[in-house]
Amino acid sequence: MMCGGSFWSAMIAAAAAVAGACPAVAQDPGQGEDSAGTRRAAVVQPYIEVSQIISAELTPGDDVLTYTQVAAGVDINVQGRNSGAAVSLRYERNISYGGDSVDSDTISGVARGTLALVPNALSFEAGGLAARTRFDGGGGTTNNPLPGEDAESRFYSIYAGPSLNTRVGDVDLQGVARVGYNRFELDSALANQQGDVVDVFDDSVTYLGQLRAGVRPDVLLPVGVAVTAGGFQEDISNLDQRVRDLFVRGDITLPISPTFAVVAGAGYEDVEISSRDALRDINGAPVIGADGRFVTDKSAPRRIAYDVDGLLWDVGVMWRPSSRTNLQASVGRRYDSTTYYGTFTYVPNQRSAFAVSAYDGVSGIGGTLNNALAGLSSDFEAIRNPVTGDFGGLVSGTEGQASIGGLGSARSAAFRGRGVRASYQRQIGRTTAALGVGYDRRTFIAAAGTVLAPADGLTDESYYLIGGLTRQLGENANISTNAYVNWFDSAGANRDVTAMGASLAYNRSITRRLTGRAAIAVDYFDSDFTAEDFAFATALVGLRYNF
Numbered sequence: 297m298m299c300g301g302s303f304w305s306a307m308i309a310a311a312a313a314v315a316g317a318c319p320a321v322a323q324d325p326g327q328g329e330d331s332a333g334t335r336r337a338a339v340v341q342p343y344i345e346v347s348q349i350i351s352a353e354l355t356p357g358d359d360v361l362t363y364t365q366v367a368a369g370v371d372i373n374v375q376g377r378n379s380g381a382a383v384s385l386r387y388e389r390n391i392s393y394g395g396d397s398v399d400s401d402t403i404s405g406v407a408r409g410t411l412a413l414v415p416n417a418l419s420f421e422a423g424g425l426a427a428r429t430r431f432d433g434g435g436g437t438t439n440n441p442l443p444g445e446d447a448e449s450r451f452y453s454i455y456a457g458p459s460l461n462t463r464v465g466d467v468d469l470q471g472v473a474r475v476g477y478n479r480f481e482l483d484s485a486l487a488n489q490q491g492d493v494v495d496v497f498d499d500s501v502t503y504l505g506q507l508r509a510g511v512r513p514d515v516l517l518p519v520g521v522a523v524t525a526g527g528f529q530e531d532i533s534n535l536d537q538r539v540r541d542l543f544v545r546g547d548i549t550l551p552i553s554p555t556f557a558v559v560a561g562a563g564y565e566d567v568e569i570s571s572r573d574a575l576r577d578i579n580g581a582p583v584i585g586a587d588g589r590f591v592t593d594k595s596a597p598r599r600i601a602y603d604v605d606g607l608l609w610d611v612g613v614m615w616r617p618s619s620r621t622n623l624q625a626s627v628g629r630r631y632d633s634t635t636y637y638g639t640f641t642y643v644p645n646q647r648s649a650f651a652v653s654a655y656d657g658v659s660g661i662g663g664t665l666n667n668a669l670a671g672l673s674s675d676f677e678a679i680r681n682p683v684t685g686d687f688g689g690l691v692s693g694t695e696g697q698a699s700i701g702g703l704g705s706a707r708s709a710a711f712r713g714r715g716v717r718a719s720y721q722r723q724i725g726r727t728t729a730a731l732g733v734g735y736d737r738r739t740f741i742a743a744a745g746t747v748l749a750p751a752d753g754l755t756d757e758s759y760y761l762i763g764g765l766t767r768q769l770g771e772n773a774n775i776s777t778n779a780y781v782n783w784f785d786s787a788g789a790n791r792d793v794t795a796m797g798a799s800l801a802y803n804r805s806i807t808r809r810l811t812g813r814a815a816i817a818v819d820y821f822d823s824d825f826t827a828e829d830f831a832f833a834t835a836l837v838g839l840r841y842n843f
Contacts, residue, residue, distance in 0.1 A: 338374040345369075347813065347838025349390075349683065351398075354831040363392040365838070367685055369405075373693075375675055378416065381409030384678035388685050400448070402428060404687045406700070410674045413458070421474075422456035423669040427687050429703055430795070430821070431482050431496070449482040451703050453665035455502070466515050469508070474670070476502040478662035480706060482588075495590050495748065497708040500532040500662035513551045520549030524563075532660045534708035535592050535748060537571040539659055543608065555617045562609040565630060567658055569602035569710045574747040582747045589708070590747055601710070601743035601752070602658070604632050612638065620644055631658065631712060651697045652718040658741070660710050661703070668717070671697040679730060679764040681778055682801030682815040683836045688780055690762040692721050692730040699732025702782060705756035709748050711738040726768035733761050740787075754787035772805040794822040803840075811840045 345367040353359045369386035385405035392398045408423040431449040455476035462469050479499040510522030527542040545563025552558060574582035574590040583591040610628025615621075625638030635656045642650045653671065657663065676691035676698070689700040698719035705711075715736035722729050739755045742748035759782070766776040777800050784793040799817035806812050814837050821830040 338372075340370070340372050340374075342370040342843045343368070343840055344843075345685075345813070345838055345840045347836050349834060349836045351832055351834040354833055356828040356830070361392065361398055363390050363398050365390050365685075365836070369685075371677070373675065373677070376412075378412035378419070379410055380674035381407070381411075382674055382676045382678075382691075383407040383409075384680070384687065386680070386685055386687075402450070402685075404428060404680075404685065406669075406672075406678050406687055406691065408669065408672045408674050408676070410459075414462075417460070417462040419459050419461075420456070421459055421670070422454075423672065424452075424454040425665065425669050425687075425700065426450070426452050427689070428684075431706060449480065449706075451478070451480045451665070453478045453662070453669055455666045455670060457504070460507075466511055468510050468512065470510075471507040472504065473506075474502070474504040474666070476504075476662060476666040478502070478665050480661065480703070482706075494706075494751075495534055495708045496588070496706050497661045498533045498587070498589055500530050500660050502531075502659075502662045502666050503527075503529045504666075510547070513549060513557075519551075520547075520557075522547045522549075528657075528659070528663065530660045530663050530710070532571075532662070532708060532710065533592075534589060535571045535574060535746065536594070536598070537569070537660065537708070537710055538598075539569050539663070539710045541565065541567045541658060545608065549614070555615060557614045558611070559614055559626070560609075560611045561628075562607065564606070565608040566605040567602065567631065568600065568604075569658065569741050569743075570598045570600050571710075571743050571746060571748065572596045572598055573743075573745065599743035599746055602741045610635070625654075630656075636714075647723040648721060649698070650718075650720045652716065653697060654716045656712075656714045658710065658712050660708075661706070664704070664713055664736075668697075668700045671717075672700070673697075679762075679778065681817070682776060682799050682813070683817040683834050688762055688778070689760075690719070690730055690732045690764055692728055692764065698730055699734060699762060701732065701734040701736070701762075702758065702760050704736045704758040705738050705784075705786070707738075707740060707751060707756065709740040709742045709751045711740045713738050727765065729763070729765045731761075731763045735759050751787075756787055757785045759783040774803050776801045776803070792823075794820075796820050801836075806839075809842045811842070813838045813840055 347365040349363055349365055351361045365388060367386055367388040370383065372381065372383040374381050383405070385407070388402045390398050390400045404426050406425050409421065411420045413420055429449050429451060453476065455474050457472065457474035460469060460471035480497045482496055506524065506526030508522055508524040510520060513520040523546050525544040530539040543563055543565040545561050547559060547561035550558045573593050573596045575593040577583055585591045608628065608630040610626040612624065612626030615623040620643045623640045627634065627636050629635065637654050637656050639653045672691065675693060677693045678687055679690045679692060680687055689702060691698050697717065698721055699717055701717055713736065715734060717734040719730070719732045736758045737755060739753065740751045742752040761781045763779045764776065766774055768774045777798065779798040780796065782795040797817060797819035799815060801813065801815035804812050817834045819832050
């Protein structure tokens with residue numbers, strides 16, 4: 297059976313990510329071009345904003361807060377034939393009157409870029425994320441912190457490394473190497489509900505390496521063959537936890553038609569999770585540091601929490617009826633249980649895009665954040681809350697994944713994470729809309745005999761829905777709306793969290809550079825960790841100056 301070479305080059309390159317199935321998978325190199333593969337004009341827009349905000353507590357009390365918000369930021373989108381970058385960075389200062397309940401300094405944003413070192417062969421990729429969230433005592437987080445609340449937290453994620461996509465003779469080579477750093481900041485890091493202590497994630501460093509060599513169908517054999525080797529490691533500062541996953545595997549690609557193929561692979565994998573125990577006082581109680589987290593006993597021996605090695609295998613399909621539609625889906629066996637993963641993208645034209653991905657891997661919070669960030673393309677516009685300026689995890693204008701989602705559970709313990717993430721974008725005339733939905737399930741893994749042992753086997757689940765819509769009104773004005781819903785179900789009883797909110801903003805140009813702004817928002821928070829629900833209504837008026 298003879299098949300088009302261009303089709304199988306693209307399909308086998310995409311299969312590298314699915315075949316490896318690491319906790320943090322390599323994305324296709326070369327992202328950042330526009331759909332026509334041509335160079336576009338650079339957009340660099342720095343700005344400053346000054347706004348007056350009033351926030352009224354609707355329940356359980358009736359407090360009213362008034363404060364001034366001063367912000368400075370920059371939005372960048374630079375696209376070339378083989379390189380591209382998108383950045384949305386914002387610094388914000390809130391200044392209250394009659395108290396310090398909302399006084400804060402916040403940096404938020406998202407960035408993703410690809411730089412071609414050797415065109416169509418070697419590139420360097422990097423990304424970053426900074427956002428605020430609200431922490432619940434049961435371990436859950438939600439997208440939007442409420443005004444005046446002391447449960448605000450911040451998380452940061454960065455990664456960088458080279459990607460390889462080239463050909464040597466008849467052999468296609470794909471590879472990736474990445475280093476990442478992740479941090480979660482919370483004023484009170486240790487939560488306690490009904491005697492169950494939740495140790496909150498502090499920071500971690502991640503390492504990812506993967507190399508794949510393959511030959512396309514009908515080159516040497518009627519089927520395509522490939523060999524992949526790779527590894528992932530995350531070093532979590534809490535109790536010196538370490539997640540390590542090493543694998544080697546072979547894959548066969550059997551073409552059924554010019555657009556459809558069956559793939560199968562098998563190999564060997566070695567996964568190990570270990571940690572140390574907390575330092576104990578003379579009574580045997582764990583010592584808690586000034587940051588509210590357990591103090592690691594560096595002299596204690598490393599204890600194994602999870603150790604699985606042996607055969608891994610999977611079978612699946614690849615379908616690419618056109619350059620705008622791509623499906624890769626697999627089912628198999630790893631971690632001593634059944635696994636499912638895959639991706640589907642559909643970009644019928646420049647005005648709409650749909651993407652969905654299912655994942656399964658062992659890591660800590662850092663691996664999950666780095667992987668979600670790397671899943672973005674290098675061409676997007678960040679969608680922000682018009683009142684708070686927060687980035688809620690949704691972007692528009694990308695041909696790939698458009699949703700990062702939330703942080704989910706903030707427990708420090710390593711876990712097996714499974715879930716699905718989907719996004720849809722559409723531009724209709726002067727209206728642009730984006731939607732992101734997701735589900736994340738984390739089953740925690742902790743060593744017996746350590747302070748984290750009670751978390752072993754517990755499962756936290758989170759669901760989220762994020763939406764944004766912008767409508768241009770003539771040449772000088774626009775309106776935008778944002779909405780979000782988060783559901784978090786922590787392990788154990790009486791730990792559910794529900795958070796939702798919506799906002800509406802109106803922007804009108806006063807001069808070529810000066811814009812007037814007005815916005816309203818309503819946010820609601822219901823947690824079993826607290827006896828009362830919280831609801832706030834917030835309004836903003838202000839000015840924005842674009843340099």
